[in-house]
Amino acid sequence: MRKKCLFLAAAIAVASITVSGCKKEEQEPAGPIEQSLAAVTVNELKSGCYYVKNGGDFFELPTEGLNFDPSRPAETTTMEPNGIIRKDANRIVDFVYKDNAIPILYKNDQLVFKASGNVPSFTWERFRDQGYSIGLYGLSSSSAGKIQFENGKSGNDGTSSITAAISASLADGMTLDNGFVLDKINGASLTGDNLRPGGIVAGLTKDAVANCDLYVGTALISACATADMRAFTSFELYTTDLYSNSPNGYAIIDIPDYLKSGYYYINNAGLVKYYNVERGTDTADIKMDDPYYYEDNSGNVMTYYEYLEKTGAISQNTEIQGGASSLEDTPDIMDFNTDVTQSGITFNIAYKFQTKEAETAAKQTGKFPRVILVSPTGTATELASGKNSGDDEWVYMGSTVEGAVAGAWQLRFYNFENLYRSVSTDIASGNAKSFVQSGSSGQITIHYDDSPIANDITITWQNSDHAASVVIRTPDGTEYSREKTPGNLMLDEYGKVVFKLPGLTNGDYQFLIQGTDLGRVWVDSEESVSLDSSAAQTDPEDTEDAGTETAETKAEDGFGETAAQD
Template sequence: MKNKKQRRSLMAGILIGSAILLSGCGTDKIFVNEEDAYKIVNLSDRELENDKYYVKTGADFNVVYRPNGTASAKTQMQSDSRLFWTMEDDSLIPTLYKNEVIAYQSENTQLTDITLERFKDIGYSIGLYGGVMSSDGYIDYNIQSQIVENCSAYDILYNAPSKQIRLATINDEPVTDDMLDSSGTIKGLDQNGTYDIGFYSGTKYMTATMSADVHFYQSYEISQIEKAGTTKNGYLVIPMPEDAKSGYYMMNGSGLYRYYAFEKNTENVETVDMNEPFYETEEEKIAAYSQQYMVSVQTKTTNVAFNMEYDTEEYEDDEIKCILVSPDGTTYNLVPQNGTASIELAEVIAGRWTINVLPKDLIVKDIKAESTAATADSSTETKSFYIGEDDENIQFYAQYEGEGDVWGIVENESGESQELDVDTQNHELTTTYSYLAAGTYTMTIYHYKDTKIGEMGYQVDTDNEEHEIITIGD
């Protein structure tokens, strides 16, 4: 039988062993008590590590927290599929208030072009993400790649007969597209609420009760901070932008922190809207993290191709995004492939079209919009004109003979085009520029064999000069 001294030594060994087990592999701290694993650790400036970001509150420093998720690295491109998720570890997200700073220690003396990615709090859900609504009315998930480990749904579904899961009902109600968030998570569930889920695992129908025990954060907005400030304290400081909204942020792909756009203890944090948008329109949001090009369409036009040529050295095609925004806000995606991203639209409305290109530092070689109305059995006539200085009320014209179809455009050096109007009575195509910048303009006429193109040129539009032009609105 062991004596008291031996028992005390044995008990001490057990306690030390427990502390080591709780520390986990690769963590920064060893926690004596299990509950301490989900408490933020305050550090001093002597404990800072290089190339990490810390919320500085008074003399304390809290390292930003990187939860599990699909937002695996710094990005210049906002994407609804970029997610973080938390469970008990939600408490490890540190809080920053207005007029406090992020601290960054490094061997480098400067930090510039800082990317600030904001995340939307999309609430709690069962631990499935990236789902899509199928044509036959189910929400499809692949359990090998679209499930959060160690949550309620994981415990039930991971050992199901098939890795292909099709959600059919929630609380006996058939699933609908309205239940699915843009991240592919089920929305509208209560925190830690329990739900009866009907699903197919392969061809086998099953039911199970799952808990909405996973807190999801979704990439929301991208902005830039020009540079960090220097101090004599051995670290750089990065203040939040003056007009930043309250919300969840990640700096340069480091980790999450919670930001309140007011000083500590001046407002009730429980009533703050953490998802208030910073950008008023989708176009403004896209413009913040992309390079932009404008194409002006003067009149409603059919069969137009938008093309963007880019350098293929730095980025793969799947890293490039090209978004076309119409004057009424409709968006289209140009498909990048081997140095060219393009889309053809059957009809484009008049106004300013915007092409947004990501990443922001991608080398763009050319942007243009051109008519694709020509068919295999049609012919083209092309003539270029050099305009030596800016001018006003300049009309481009082309004369033709015959009764067949004829159409055409005038294009400037930037690829912006203007459609020619067809006067079938006078057998003439014309378009007028109220203001014409100096440069080279190319007229392209499309026609069939039963039509012959005559003189092509430009002149002052005297009819337009004789009348005062009044523009109402923009």
């Protein structure tokens, strides 16, 4: 790893350099040669080097040209803690002979490090690929609109063809102490519009001929070079610490899940091309410079996810101006109907991505799942999303509407391809005894007065060819179900179940019905004869702890791994 030199007259030996033609120079055997991707074995790993491990092959992360001191740690432009977005592309790595030796790391590969001492922390400095150009960088546009090379600000790759070409073109006594102006390439005048970030000339392809006209002072010189330098400019920075030791003598570095696809320079030691997908996945549409850190209009730095929330995602349920008529069409709609005005209705939605690749694609495109609730009156509300814990793969949305009006309610789903989902409804009512279940589960709350007489509770549903599971939860938390109280289950068939309750307690009873697309569900109650004392009545309190079963039932009612999936 060598630091870049500047063009200084005293540092350029002209006599020993000859230029023939506009192509990459034929090198002496002792000089640098083109390198390509080459695998080594575990016994050939070198201390202090990083490798991509794929199967039994190891591919070293290369380094070549730098414009900074690699012995100093990477810092952000503003000297803030690691992770702050860079204000400009002030750090450059480039390759003239090793651009074809940059290995590709997939998330199911391993990034390994060979150490002879303690294993360090790992700095992931993310770079943008600026493509191929002549071997100059840090160029700038002067007040006169000219592209200038300034000593102390600009730099060059000492092994690039432009370095040799300029050196050979200098007349006796001519120096570059005061820099020079790069006026034209292949006869085309250059302006600031021709510069990429990092002050790199744009518009050239690998090894393209570049006949350069330069002015040293007012003297015109010509230099015949090629676009032989591939340059990368820094723009983000991360630090990690986790690794595991392999018995084969190297450390396996933990790759963070949040790391986005891109080029990463690891601990100033080598560059790797990283795809945040499994090996074998099509990578043609993956962006390598999609930022993780963003700035808002006030200059505040945000993470990618904070940026989404601020610019697109929402943190609380939000009414959409224009209502239902302003919404985009979607074929993915669920309808829910109520007969009378309810005291309340709750919608619960949970989703998770079927694969990590699907989640990655959503992050790359910004097309995250959205759900919009439309009322019978046409009011449209976008539902906020969130997670219960960092380890939970499910994302949750919900809305409770007090005083819900009668009619057709809709849940409109957008960008729900490649997802698992669960939808449930909870209708709270003092008088309504039916609801329409279009999702995988639903519930209704009905108030009953005290009654010491046994009651038969009958639950029926419209689509009687669909199976359903029913749980009745009393005001004191007692639960009746097929599993817990089989002695109270009087009838259990497709389309209808009947439970006998020994009496009713004043309060709200919850009826939790799990089953896919049952249609309208009715709940009815009528007094009946009590169970004989010798009958096999099962007391829920004698079976399992009610609180435990309640938690299990809740998981099954919409948001656990057992939830119905599209």
